[in-house]
Amino acid sequence: MTVTPLDRPKARPKTNDWRLFLRLVPYAKRNQNLLWIVLALLAPLALAGSIQPVLVGQTISFIRGEPTYFFLEGLTLSQGITLLVGLLFLTMVVRATLDGIQGFLVQKVGQRMTMQIRNDLFKRVTSLSSSFFDRTPVGRLITRLTSDVDALGDVFSTGAIGIVSDLATILVLILVMFTVQWELALMLLLMLIPTAAIVIYFQQQFRKANYRAREELSRLNSNFQENIVGINIVQLFRRERYNAEAFRSINQDYITAVDRTIFHDSAVSATLEWVSLVAIAGVLWLGGVRVLEGEMNFGLLASFVLFAQRLFDPLRQFAEKFTSLQSGFTAVERISDLLDEPIDIQDPAGIDTRSIEPGHSGEIRFETVSFGYKPDEYVLHNLNFTIHRGEKVAIVGPTGAGKSSMIRLLCRLYEPQQGRILIDGIDVRDLRQAELRQHVGVILQDGFVFAGDVKSNIALGEEYEFERIKAAAEQTNVSQFIEQLPDGYNTQLRERGTNLSGGQKQLLAFARVAVRDPKIMVLDEATANLDVKTEAWIQEALDRLLEKRTAIIIAHRLSTIRNVDRILVLKRGELVESGSHEELLQQNGLYASLYKLQLLES
Ligand SMILES: Nc1ncnc2c1ncn2[C@@H]1O[C@H](COP(=O)(O)OP(=O)(O)OP(=O)(O)O)[C@@H](O)[C@H]1O
Numbered sequence: 001m002t003v004t005p006l007d008r009p010k011a012r013p014k015t016n017d018w019r020l021f022l023r024l025v026p027y028a029k030r031n032q033n034l035l036w037i038v039l040a041l042l043a044p045l046a047l048a049g050s051i052q053p054v055l056v057g058q059t060i061s062f063i064r065g066e067p068t069y070f071f072l073e074g075l076t077l078s079q080g081i082t083l084l085v086g087l088l089f090l091t092m093v094v095r096a097t098l099d100g101i102q103g104f105l106v107q108k109v110g111q112r113m114t115m116q117i118r119n120d121l122f123k124r125v126t127s128l129s130s131s132f133f134d135r136t137p138v139g140r141l142i143t144r145l146t147s148d149v150d151a152l153g154d155v156f157s158t159g160a161i162g163i164v165s166d167l168a169t170i171l172v173l174i175l176v177m178f179t180v181q182w183e184l185a186l187m188l189l190l191m192l193i194p195t196a197a198i199v200i201y202f203q204q205q206f207r208k209a210n211y212r213a214r215e216e217l218s219r220l221n222s223n224f225q226e227n228i229v230g231i232n233i234v235q236l237f238r239r240e241r242y243n244a245e246a247f248r249s250i251n252q253d254y255i256t257a258v259d260r261t262i263f264h265d266s267a268v269s270a271t272l273e274w275v276s277l278v279a280i281a282g283v284l285w286l287g288g289v290r291v292l293e294g295e296m297n298f299g300l301l302a303s304f305v306l307f308a309q310r311l312f313d314p315l316r317q318f319a320e321k322f323t324s325l326q327s328g329f330t331a332v333e334r335i336s337d338l339l340d341e342p343i344d345i346q347d348p349a350g351i352d353t354r355s356i357e358p359g360h361s362g363e364i365r366f367e368t369v370s371f372g373y374k375p376d377e378y379v380l381h382n383l384n385f386t387i388h389r390g391e392k393v394a395i396v397g398p399t400g401a402g403k404s405s406m407i408r409l410l411c412r413l414y415e416p417q418q419g420r421i422l423i424d425g426i427d428v429r430d431l432r433q434a435e436l437r438q439h440v441g442v443i444l445q446d447g448f449v450f451a452g453d454v455k456s457n458i459a460l461g462e463e464y465e466f467e468r469i470k471a472a473a474e475q476t477n478v479s480q481f482i483e484q485l486p487d488g489y490n491t492q493l494r495e496r497g498t499n500l501s502g503g504q505k506q507l508l509a510f511a512r513v514a515v516r517d518p519k520i521m522v523l524d525e526a527t528a529n530l531d532v533k534t535e536a537w538i539q540e541a542l543d544r545l546l547e548k549r550t551a552i553i554i555a556h557r558l559s560t561i562r563n564v565d566r567i568l569v570l571k572r573g574e575l576v577e578s579g580s581h582e583e584l585l586q587q588n589g590l591y592a593s594l595y596k597l598q599l600l601e602s
Helices: 018-023 025-030 032-064 077-127 131-135 139-179 182-229 231-236 241-293 298-340 403-410 433-438 454-459 466-475 479-484 502-514 531-544 581-587 590-602
Strands: 364-371 380-387 394-397 418-423 440-443 520-524 552-554 568-572 574-581
Touching: 018 298, 018 568, 018 590, 025 032, 032 077, 032 139, 032 298, 077 139, 077 298, 077 581, 139 298, 182 231, 182 241, 182 298, 231 241, 231 502, 298 380, 364 403, 380 403, 380 418, 394 403, 403 520, 403 552, 440 502, 454 466, 466 479, 466 502, 466 531, 479 502, 502 531, 502 581, 568 581, 568 590, 574 581, 574 590, 581 590
Parallel strands: 394 552, 394 568, 440 520, 520 552
Antiparallel strands: 364 380, 364 418, 568 574
């Protein structure tokens, strides 16, 4: 089995954290105006915060008659205290105001960036090839588009900028401290370094645990999603208890993983709490000695007690933001996996692009085509045939013979490992996918319906006039059915078309293809869900619709394909017979035996 990044459940990749954050640079650039304002506010904020301990220290010194700054000289006690308290109040107002503005802007940038990332992810995911979806559970993708992106949003709203601001605060505090008293400043700095190292260690441990927890969350979502989609089978086969047990076990794994993250998170907070107490004790001890020696005054000591508290405060806040920052790293990592997922099936580069000429239409040629969903397990072997312009060809064969796989190759949902497929002499790989799919109209056995009204389900995003949509429905004999719906073409359909029957969904698919007027039409068991009368009714419309087009019809009921020009018989991925109904009956091979069996049944 090929292991894709999204399958990787255990080992955390060794991507460098900062390299990961480079992924965000383009998004940051798009919001750079707001970000600049946020950054510009950092310095005044940090400065206002660092001045406060100095002002408190000066107040104490002033009261005690110790030496103070020049601007306090010659003032009376009440004048000096009023001035100092006034200044303190000013710094508080500045801090509170700037803090509020910064917080608001940071949230705003965070929300914008997450929105842009979510949009890009959606675009990427919908461009990935069918084989990616074969191997990726939907729940995993949903987790990435929702909770991973949200975790990333939290980084911006609570974490990232806050951490830059914490670092700025620490830096300014250190500078101010050194200008006031270098010895105590040096002691605090020496305590800060090992503490930071411990925080970083726990951070890394947390990160590993968090990656694991998010993988478990993906598993949980996948399991839940599978149960909801398959709810009918779950209930009909009484699998509720069995599935609940499986869910319980995954849920338990998830909680165990989350517990591990909580442990590392708490370890950081506890360490910092402890270190900050030790720091204050250290200041009191060294500062106390200096005061006793008469080398320092009380005002300075008071300033440093506050400095010690303030210095570890940003680190403690860092620890609080730590959880969201680390989840953010994990989220960027998981989102990057998805953004880096290669798009297997791409449009040709500009100069290689070719176009099907208008008017000229509909020849299909398979040249030595071999294909397997997994590289070494072929489901189609060396297919060679040509379907001429305007020809109607049926493909028959036992279940699992590879009929639908041929269609998927023709539409380039997958690519063959060997050989090539040509439409009007052009390799499908040289056509833009949009053009290819405009020329090839496919009707599948189960028509998928989106939430929305009937007409938008026929137009599917194209801007067709209502008259054209109506004409397409009439052309395919499905207008009667639509007009019987409560609101006709405006009837709201629910997600996955739960308020329509299987056959009714299929009817919509006919109109959906007819409105696009494709040169080639492919019907893959398209009428299998219809009753005999409706089928005959649709068949009549189809005969008209297919008149000037090339058509490939896959059908198990051989009675429905008697009028085709040619029948290709597929067996275990190989083309074993080819000819008209009569010719194949004469050959007395696989087709003849299938036909006789069905005759016997009816
Ligand atoms: N997405 C997939 N991934 C892996 N194997 C697949 C996938 N789809 C189909 N197969 C395998 O490819 C083979 C051919 O499948 P295909 O759907 O083309 O058969 P078919 O002739 O259309 O069958 P049916 O008549 O039942 O619709 C089968 O053996 C099937 O197990």
